[in-house]
Amino acid sequence: xxxxxxxxxxxxxxxxxxxxxxxxxxxxxxxxxxxxxxxxxxxxxxxxxxxxxxxxxxxxxxxxxxxxxxxxxxxxxxxxxxxxxxxxxxxxxxxxxxxxxxxxxxxxxxxxxxxxxxxxxxxxxxxxxxxxxxxxxxxxxxxxxxxxxxxxxxxxxxxxxxxxxxxxxxxxxxxxxxxxxxxxxxxxxxxxxxxxxxxxxxxxxxxxxxxxxxxxxxxxxxxxxxxxxxxxxxxxxxxxxxxxxxxxxxxxxxxxxxxxxxxxxxxxxxxxxxxxxxxxxxxxxxxxxxxxxxxxxxxxxxxxxxxxxxxxxxxxxxxxxxxxxxxxxxxxxxxxxxxxxxxxxxxxxxxxxxxxxxxxxxxxxxxxxxxxxxxxxxxxxxxxxxxxxxxxxxxxxxxxxxxxxxxxxx
Numbered sequence: 001x002x003x004x005x006x007x008x009x010x011x012x013x014x015x016x017x018x019x020x021x022x023x024x025x026x027x028x029x030x031x032x033x034x035x036x037x038x039x040x041x042x043x044x045x046x047x048x049x050x051x052x053x054x055x056x057x058x059x060x061x062x063x064x065x066x067x068x069x070x071x072x073x074x075x076x077x078x079x080x081x082x083x084x085x086x087x088x089x090x091x092x093x094x095x096x097x098x099x100x101x102x103x104x105x106x107x108x109x110x111x112x113x114x115x116x117x118x119x120x121x122x123x124x125x126x127x128x129x130x131x132x133x134x135x136x137x138x139x140x141x142x143x144x145x146x147x148x149x150x151x152x153x154x155x156x157x158x159x160x161x162x163x164x165x166x167x168x169x170x171x172x173x174x175x176x177x178x179x180x181x182x183x184x185x186x187x188x189x190x191x192x193x194x195x196x197x198x199x200x201x202x203x204x205x206x207x208x209x210x211x212x213x214x215x216x217x218x219x220x221x222x223x224x225x226x227x228x229x230x231x232x233x234x235x236x237x238x239x240x241x242x243x244x245x246x247x248x249x250x251x252x253x254x255x256x257x258x259x260x261x262x263x264x265x266x267x268x269x270x271x272x273x274x275x276x277x278x279x280x281x282x283x284x285x286x287x288x289x290x291x292x293x294x295x296x297x298x299x300x301x302x303x304x305x306x307x308x309x310x311x312x313x314x315x316x317x318x319x320x321x322x323x324x325x326x327x328x329x330x331x332x333x334x335x336x337x338x339x340x341x342x343x344x345x346x347x348x349x350x351x352x353x354x355x356x357x358x359x360x361x362x363x364x365x366x367x368x369x370x371x372x373x374x375x376x377x378x379x380x381x382x383x384x385x386x387x388x389x390x391x392x393x394x395x396x397x398x399x400x401x402x403x404x405x406x407x408x409x410x
Contacts, residue, residue, distance in 0.1 A: 051098045058091040081319035117179050255359040260325045261311035274301040324374040344401035
């Protein structure tokens, strides 16, 4: 007898098995998350070892390229210099990553943040009774045994964890949320004591990192601290500093850094590629790539706004620094001279002028006084002769006030 699929169920010779679904539990517990995160922190040691190996390898490659660059018989010196510059930048990035990679410090900071939560989690045995997170995938509670995981996770810290306070129950869901917020780097929120919302009267949460109260019902944010005038005691304890829109000394220091190509600026790789293409088109040799030529190349490629970084771009193209540059002692002398001319400038400043003299002009005059002629020519005079005469008039009065020798520009 043949039984077909369409025959009634009672007349079949066997029972068809119904398709079932595998039920999996993807819920995490504090215990599981803590074990995984602590293991990840320990694995950072391997990353530190890899960074140290990378740093040593880069230093060896840089040393080989420097020896190759010094060899007069080396071909393609331009590409060797370019590769040397890239290796030095890679070494600098690797050193920064290695300085930030501190696995032991991160391990201690993590335990300092989560220790109160773990203490309540492991010490209070009543948390395991009604915790939906501690139920296995088969619906049965997990038997952890007496203090087994407690000793494994805390180690030496287990001495400080007390088994008391059994009568005090803690909300397991709140502990779980606090722990997850620490792992995610979210701001910690606490219940505000006796600070109901002024709008609806509901309880508020205190966001410690923002110093704000957030209503749990209507979501209105209130400032924890209100603006007020400081009292006499606060005035004595605090140090107030007058704020300025800008500081001339900082601008002067930036001008010195730009003149030596030491400013902190990231030149886009597209601009560098355009300049290298233009250099190959014009068939320029290494000695022909000067600051003036870099400025011309920037003009040809349509990157005029990078004129002030021409020294940095030149150094990046060649992989070397300028031969004629300021020493540390000379930089300190320039800053001291700049501070000396501030009061005389305020005294002889014209009424129709609100800003300081041209920093390029002042640097040119300082270099002339210090007999740094090779560096002085890198700071051009003002193109407008009328403005240059006005600068000379003010500078002459400043020199007579300070006792400097006046060297006319025209």
